[in-house]
Amino acid sequence: MSTMKKIIIAIVVLLLLAAAVIWWMFQGEPATFTLEETTGTEPVLAAPDPQTVPTVEIAKPIGWPEGAAPQAAEGLVVNRFAEGLDHPRVIYSMPNGDVLVTLTRAPEGEVSGGWLTNFIAGILFSEAGSSGPSANQLVLLRDTDEDGVADERHILREDDLDSPSGIAWADGKLYIANHNAVLRFDYEEGANVVSGAPEKLADLPPAGNHWMRNIILSEDGERLFVAVGSASNIGEGGMDIEEGRAAIHELNVKTGQARLYGAGLRNPNGMAFNPWTGELWTTVNERDMLGSDLVPDYMSNVPIGVHYGWPWVYYNDVIDERVEAPMPRYLTEYTRTPQYALGAHVAALGMVFTEEGSKMGDMFGQGAFVARHGSWNRIPASGYDVVFIEFDERGNPVGEPRSVLAPFLAREGETFGRPTWVEWDRTGGLLVSDDTGNIIWRVTAPGATGAAAIERNTGDRLPPRRQLTDDPSRAFEEGAIDPSDIM
DSSP states (O other): OOHHHHHHHHHHHHHHHHHHHHHHHTTOOOOSSOGGGGEESSOOOOOOOOOSSOOOOOOEEOOOOTTOOOOBOTTOEEEEEEESOSSEEEEEEOTTSOEEEEEOOOOSSOOTTOHHHHHHHHHHHHHTTOOSOOOOEEEEEEOTTOSSSOOEEEEEEOTTOSSOOOEEEETTEEEEEOSSEEEEEEOOTTOSOOOSOOEEEEEOOOOSSOOOOOEEEOTTSSEEEEEEOOSSSSSTTOSGGGTTOSEEEEEETTTOOEEEEEEOOSSEEEEEEOTTTOOEEEEEOOOOSSOTTOOEEEEEEOOTTEEOOTTTEETTTEEOTTOOSOOOTTHHHHOOOOSEEEEETOOEEEEEEOOTTOOOOGGGOSEEEEEEOOOSSOSSOOOOEEEEEEBOTTSOBOSOOEEEEOOOBOSTTEESOOEEEEEEOTTSOEEEEETTTTEEEEEEOTTOOOOOOOOOOOOOOOOOOOSOOSOGGGGGSTTOOOGGGOO
16 A cells, blocks of 8 residues: 555544544533423522533524414414514514514624634524624514504614614604614604614624613613623623623613613623512523533513622622633622523523513413523523513512423424514514514414503511611520631
8 A cells, every 4th residue: 555545544534533523522411400490490500511612502493384383372372473574683562552673683793702702603693593694674563453463564764773673762762772882763653764863872882792782761761771791601802892791781861871780691681670569670691601501591680780790600609610800809799699590591582571451361460471592502402482480479480481482493403483572562462573483473362351450569668777776695695606607
């Protein structure tokens, strides 16, 4: 055998070995716990499994066959409210019943983390059906005869939109969140076009690994809350580029003053006000590359000044040893525990609470509806559905998520679509945007009466303590904690 043949054979063997190693590296570890075990008020937190190469399990969108639809829960029906849309994401219902939706994708550009991260991200975006140019459109859908199907469609605006997502409206002013700025337009409801030049209210940290910017107006219409996701997984690109990210900001729409409202939220998305308490709540996508079981995405309240730990800790006090940035002192002393886990890697996005007139039947009475967009890094896949979480009379989530709309998954490795956002229409139906299916679904319970308004919890404030009344000598009683144990 000639020397050249030997060299060629050796090269082929090495290439085959390299291919086998790469294949093995990308197999990933299956989940140890069920998805249900990583949901609820007390989720299982597995031991971390740090990964150099992430577990990758992408369900490739194949679109919905003609006449097909996801399966609605017993007692519910689903129909196509609108279809043929170019990657619909955020849905917003106007007071008069007009439905606004942003048709959008991520802006072009690199993400944080270096060439390998960008290479993997490119594969993920392409396989998940999220690649390509953004339509950058704000579209109006109108159901004039209230039969559950939009019979009018108008492009409200294209100019000045740059990967738009969040929508809000009040008092003739329309607010749109691009990936890099919040804009305000003059717009009277019922109009079929948004004309005139926008006013820029605020610049936002642009794009990053998480480019959607959800917004919501306070009940009095004076403050705008803006959710901005992180530029990275765990700050691997340095914390300088994370300035103003992984946070929710509060913007005074009259004065233009802004402040950081809540922090340590890796990728906050669906925001809504808890009708029992009036508190702001949000869904959050947690960090990746700790295995198929970690970390559960969640929904939780956002009190002013709260910190949820990203990137240094998760679920109150679990330290992420991979983070190189110095951790702020005493962080675990004030990091808040999420109120409710939505499952590992489900990619929770849109969220709405039950409101007066919503018609989802007794099984889906008072609580929150959440769109779980679906995992790319869990074996087996998780999410790809819409779920309901019941809340008790005090405004706290209880029990396990109940399926509302599923499955969006097709055969193994494929999905018909991906649920993204949820919103109520004026007839009490639940609208669900499906960004890769290019459809907005409508779910309702036939014959159901409209839900009653949820009564806001009220009560007298506790009187302030003006003096200490406890006996200091109790610290020396048998069984008391030794001061040295807590200092």
